[in-house]
Amino acid sequence: MSEKEELEELKKTFEDFINTSSQLQQSYEVLKAESQILSLYLSNILENIPSAILVFDNNFNLTLWNSISKHYFPFLEEKKPPLTQQDLITGNKIEPFTGIKNILEGKQKPIEMETEINGEKKWLEIDSSNFIDNKKEKTGYLMVIQDKTELKKLQLKSQQEDRLRVMGELAAGMAHEIRNPLGSIELMVTLMQEDLKNDQHSSELLSRIRSSVDNMNHIVTNILLYTKDLHLERTQFPVEKLLTDAESIALNTITKKQVTVEKHISPTLLTADYELLKQSIANILINASQAAPVQGHISIETQNKKDRLLIKITDNGPGIPEEIKEKIFKPFFTTKTTGTGLGLAMVKRVIEAHAGSIFFQSGPKGTLFIIEIPLK
Numbered sequence: 001m002s003e004k005e006e007l008e009e010l011k012k013t014f015e016d017f018i019n020t021s022s023q024l025q026q027s028y029e030v031l032k033a034e035s036q037i038l039s040l041y042l043s044n045i046l047e048n049i050p051s052a053i054l055v056f057d058n059n060f061n062l063t064l065w066n067s068i069s070k071h072y073f074p075f076l077e078e079k080k081p082p083l084t085q086q087d088l089i090t091g092n093k094i095e096p097f098t099g100i101k102n103i104l105e106g107k108q109k110p111i112e113m114e115t116e117i118n119g120e121k122k123w124l125e126i127d128s129s130n131f132i133d134n135k136k137e138k139t140g141y142l143m144v145i146q147d148k149t150e151l152k153k154l155q156l157k158s159q160q161e162d163r164l165r166v167m168g169e170l171a172a173g174m175a176h177e178i179r180n181p182l183g184s185i186e187l188m189v190t191l192m193q194e195d196l197k198n199d200q201h202s203s204e205l206l207s208r209i210r211s212s213v214d215n216m217n218h219i220v221t222n223i224l225l226y227t228k229d230l231h232l233e234r235t236q237f238p239v240e241k242l243l244t245d246a247e248s249i250a251l252n253t254i255t256k257k258q259v260t261v262e263k264h265i266s267p268t269l270l271t272a273d274y275e276l277l278k279q280s281i282a283n284i285l286i287n288a289s290q291a292a293p294v295q296g297h298i299s300i301e302t303q304n305k306k307d308r309l310l311i312k313i314t315d316n317g318p319g320i321p322e323e324i325k326e327k328i329f330k331p332f333f334t335t336k337t338t339g340t341g342l343g344l345a346m347v348k349r350v351i352e353a354h355a356g357s358i359f360f361q362s363g364p365k366g367t368l369f370i371i372e373i374p375l376k
Contacts (some may be wrong), residue, residue, distance in 0.1 A: 013314065031233050035361050052145035055131070056104060058138065058217060072124070072145055104128045104141040106302075110147070123152040186213050211252045221279060230353045232273040239302055241279055247300075249282035253289045257296060260287075265302040270309055271376045272354055282348045284313050284323045284345040284369050291317030291367060304375075308356075311371040320362040328360075 046053055046066045052073075055064035062083040070076045079087070102112065103126060110127035125148045131140040189210050196202040243265060247254070254261060270277075288298050292315045303310040320328060329348045351358045356373030 013039035022035075026120070050309070052143075053148075054143040054145070056141040057082070060104060060141070062088060063140070076262075104143065117348055123148045123151075162203050178216070178220055179324060182213055182216055184222065186210065189213065213257075214252055228352065230276070232276070232353060234271050235274055236269050236271045237274050239270050239311075240265045242270065242274065243281060243300055243302075243311070246278045246281035247285060249278070250289060250362065252287050256296070257289050257292060257294055259289045259292050259296045259298055261298045264299070266302050268302065268304060268309060268375070272373065273350075276350045277354075277373075280347040281311065281313075281371075283347050284371075287343060288313055288315035288317070291315050293317065305372070307372050307375055309371075311373070312368060313371075314366060314368045316366040318358070319364050319367055325362065329358075 017034045046070075049066065050068070052069040052071070053064075053066045054062060054069055057063050062310045065076060065081075109126050113124045113126060114152060115124060126143065127146075128141055128143045133139050135250060143160045147323075168286055189206050193203060193206050193210075196206065243263065247261060285298065285300075288294075292298060297316045299312075299314040301311070301312045329344050348358055351371055351373060354373050358369065358371050361368045362369065
């Protein structure tokens with residue numbers, strides 16, 4: 001082969017090399033773009049999963065986590081991977097990290113944990129699995145943390161409803177057994193009061209007996225109302241009549257404490273279950289009169305707010321202690337030596353059955369209960 005031919009062959013080989021390099025460069029750019037798209041796609045999947053995802057290597061170092069993980073473990077906001085076991089435990093007394101090896105190695109999975117996040121109680125389920133590569137070799141661990149709070153609340157609510165259902169069946173049977181003699185006692189007291197109306201001492205004793213009978217009737221009614229299924233029987237009635245009749249139920253307690261009741265009621269028609277609301281408001285008035293000092297004061301005020309009614313009941317008692325504020329609507333909770341602790345729990349249940357709401361504001365100078373309920 002001549003020198004010229006060799007140069008031509010060399011030139012051709014070089015051109016082929018240039019073309020091949022160009023094709024390789026183009027292929028690399030395509031693969032790089034596809035890799036970036038895939039990485040972005042996987043990152044979006046990771047960030048949109050509603051569970052906390054944490055990735056660990058074989059040495060239990062935390063190498064990757066998604067954004068929602070920072071909600072459960074806020075300290076991760078200021079950290080960058082990788083984090084050693086010591087990094088995770090130091091200053092962070094969090095159960096999943098203190099027992100991390102047992103969880104990742106499958107000695108404790110899945111586990112349920114009750115914790116507090118941003119001042120709110122949470123129930124978490126923690127599970128883990130191994131990362132396996134295409135050679136079927138383990139390259140690390142994956143930890144998944146799911147928020148089971150709503151499910152746990154539903155389970156607790158279901159358990160409570162089961163208990164209440166059993167209690168309701170028992171209460172319904174007992175109510176007739178209790179109310180029949182109560183009715184007889186009330187009738188006899190009425191007849192005796194008529195016969196002894198000129199005997200002041202006997203009249204006072206009979207009034208006390210009647211007050212005790214009314215109190216027992218009130219307790220039985222609260223138990224029945226709270227434990228039975230609520231079926232609203234809606235009628236239309238004046239709000240003023242509702243509040244006046246509710247005050248009559250609470251009159252014994254109000255009179256005993258010599259509490260004055262001031263009313264500012266707007267003339268309004270309300271469509272709701274009259275009996276249930278009457279009993280509910282009576283419960284609040286009884287609580288208010290018990291909280292008020294002797295010769296204290298209770299205010300009842302109503303306001304119309306578009307298509308809703310506001311009922312405000314205020315007392316001038318010492319207020320609700322801070323440590324029990326979140327418990328007062330819970331069934332069977334009471335600070336008194338008598339009663340069932342169902343009064344305010346029943347009120348909340350009745351108001352919510354009407355698609356309404358009840359809340360309170362309390363301080364050292366008294367407590368304000370606000371009921372908000374649809375007018376129709």
